[in-house]
Amino acid sequence: MALLARDLLAQDSVQATLDAIAASAVKLVDGCDAAGILAVRKGRAVTLAACGRAVQECDRLQGELGEGPCFDLARRKDGERIYRIADMTRPQPTWERFATRARPLGVGSMTGLLLYTDNDDFGALNLYARRPGAFGEDIETAGWLLASHAAVALADARTIDQLEHAMETRHAIGEAMGILMERHKLSADEAFSVLRRISQNHNIKLRDVAQRVRAEPADPT
Incomplete structure (x- = not known):
């Protein structure tokens, strides 16, 4: 056993x-x-x-x-x-x-x-x-x-799956914020605010918004 x-x-x-x-x-x-x-x-x-x-x-x-x-x-x-x-x-x-x-x-x-x-x-x-x-x-x-x-x-x-999912989500959001900061000369707080606004306005999970930004960084909004 x-x-x-x-x-x-x-x-x-x-x-x-x-x-x-x-x-x-x-x-x-x-x-x-x-x-x-x-x-x-x-x-x-x-x-x-x-x-x-x-x-x-x-x-x-x-x-x-x-x-x-x-x-x-x-x-x-x-x-x-x-x-x-x-x-x-x-x-x-x-x-x-x-x-x-x-x-x-x-x-x-x-x-x-x-x-x-x-x-x-x-x-x-x-x-x-x-x-x-x-x-x-x-x-x-x-x-x-x-x-x-x-x-x-x-x-x-x-528990492991939940932790891994959380880490993947955090990583995706971090990458999306980096893309917004570089392309639009935003601060970290401003980049996160953009992601959160899109999430709220379109009723989309924050992680999904981040993945879309990563896929199409030229048109994040």
């Missing part, structure tokens, strides 16, 4: 981290044939990462039906942090519509764990197996360990 944590932290983007989480689940959890991360955004099921053929189709079904084990877990409809469907071939009163359509996909059992850090919910880590009864309580423990490490890595990855 220590090596896993180091590997996840070494990823260079949020998407790479998500992909590594799903792949690690298949590799490390006994009986797991596929794994994915699902988020619910504005009532829609969104597949953030998938390792295995069944993942995206199961996510699509749950989004289409507006219900399902991963879907309900990701939006914390009932406050649960984990679910387990031991045998998909048996009747599933809670998610019968989903179970009926998931069986032909070769899903025999499922386990899902809420992926979160403190109060930040990132979605659900979902494990799929072809055979019924693949996931017992011992597997859930391993899944929680994986989800805990993955959530921390994902939180760090998000």
Whole structure:
């Protein structure tokens, strides 16, 4: 698990981290044939990462039906942090519509764990197996360990992405200010005021204004 944590932290983007989480689940959890991360955004099921053929189709079904084990877990409809469907071939009163359509996909059992850090919910880590009864309580423990490490890595990855985005924005604005200062003999404050005025007048983000100035420095306004 220590090596896993180091590997996840070494990823260079949020998407790479998500992909590594799903792949690690298949590799490390006994009986797991596929794994994915699902988020619910504005009532829609969104597949953030998938390792295995069944993942995206199961996510699509749950989004289409507006219900399902991963879907309900990701939006914390009932406050649960984990679910387990031991045998998909048996009747599933809670998610019968989903179970009926998931069986032909070769899903025999499922386990899902809420992926979160403190109060930040990132979605659900979902494990799929072809055979019924693949996931017992011992597997859930391993899944929680994986989800805990993955959530921390994902939180760090998000923080890194935010910092990188802020640095890129700052760099773009600085370059645009330099262009305006050189071409129009403006001070730094005056150049920034020009950028801000364009942003406000045209309802465009300051970074986008800066990028336009960099692309067409001869006609910044």
